[in-house]
Amino acid sequence: GAAVAYVAHLLSVPAIFIKAVTDIIDGDKPTAEEFRQNLAAVTVALDGAVTQVIDFISGKSMSEL
Numbered sequence: 001g002a003a004v005a006y007v008a009h010l011l012s013v014p015a016i017f018i019k020a021v022t023d024i025i026d027g028d029k030p031t032a033e034e035f036r037q038n039l040a041a042v043t044v045a046l047d048g049a050v051t052q053v054i055d056f057i058s059g060k061s062m063s064e065l
Helices: 002-010 031-057
Strands: none
Touching: none
């Protein structure tokens, strides 16, 4: 992300980053299994979050959403 932000800055291109955590260090499940389960949940959450960010940037008010 930092490299992309740096290049975007050099080129004067706006950039927004949205991060989601897919691995929990202290989980009780094996890492790969936990990652797959969290990835599914994060994907759904990111879908909604990215849509809200794009709507906000586009000027849509919360009452329009």
